[in-house]
Amino acid sequence: TQLLEQSPQFLSIQEGENLTVYCNSSSVFSSLQWYRQEPGEGPVLLVTVVTGGEVKKLKRLTFQFGDARKDSSLHITAAQPGDTGLYLCAGAQTGFQKLVFGTGTRLLVSP
Amino acid sequence: ETGVTQTPRHLVMGMTNKKSLKCEQHLGHNAMYWYKQSAKKPLELMFVYNFKEQTENNSVPSRFSPECPNSSHLFLHLHTLQPEDSALYLCASSQDPTGGEQYFGPGTRLTVT
Numbered sequence: 616t617q618l619l620e621q622s623p624q625f626l627s628i629q630e631g632e633n634l635t636v637y638c639n640s641s642s643v644f645s646s647l648q649w650y651r652q653e654p655g656e657g658p659v660l661l662v663t664v665v666t667g668g669e670v671k672k673l674k675r676l677t678f679q680f681g682d683a684r685k686d687s688s689l690h691i692t693a694a695q696p697g698d699t700g701l702y703l704c705a706g707a708q709t710g711f712q713k714l715v716f717g718t719g720t721r722l723l724v725s726p
Numbered sequence: 727e728t729g730v731t732q733t734p735r736h737l738v739m740g741m742t743n744k745k746s747l748k749c750e751q752h753l754g755h756n757a758m759y760w761y762k763q764s765a766k767k768p769l770e771l772m773f774v775y776n777f778k779e780q781t782e783n784n785s786v787p788s789r790f791s792p793e794c795p796n797s798s799h800l801f802l803h804l805h806t807l808q809p810e811d812s813a814l815y816l817c818a819s820s821q822d823p824t825g826g827e828q829y830f831g832p833g834t835r836l837t838v839t
Binding site for chain 1: 824
């Protein structure tokens with residue numbers, strides 16, 4: 616079973632701080648997605664990265680796909696309480712009709 | 727607005743009850759999925775349907791029975807569940823079944839008493 620390990624599992628920070636979440640695997644993925652899930656809701660897609668080394672920015676969020684397409688990171692600058700939630704990475708592999716989801720990082724940003 | 731709706735949002739059922747969860751997607755996608763999300767566990771894929779045909783059953787117990795009458799609707803029929811089946815059940819859809827971007831519904835919070 617392919618695994619995507621995320622770290623840290625939990626992160627509690629103050630508003631305005633920066634943070635990075637990591638998503639690592641020993642498997643190669645054709646693409647990788649990041650989702651955010653708020654309490655009582657389903658995950659919402661934030662971004663998809665496809666090319667090794669690719670960097671995408673979404674306002675204060677920066678996503679990077681590793682050169683070997685085995686890992687990814689999410690960096691948030693000047694975190695806000697609205698960033699609170701569960702962050703999930705998910706990898707797609709050629710020939711498989713499913714995504715492999717990461718273990719999740721629960722982020723709490725306090726005012 | 728996700729375009730994927732799920733009903734009911736909350737469900738409490740006894741172990742001898744029979745109930746069904748419903749999912750509908752308004753995105754014109756071809757693939758639909760059922761996931762189970764328990765506390766402190768990664769998201770678990772249960773079933774995958776592609777063009778109404780089941781293409782993945784991730785060793786799910788037979789007390790969970792999926793049904794996909796068309797590409798827009800997906801059901802999960804529940805019977806004789808166990809307390810450990812209590813979880814958030816999420817439905818998702820995607821245009822590309824080979825790991826394409828998935829759009830999730832809000833989930834059904836199920837409690838088995």
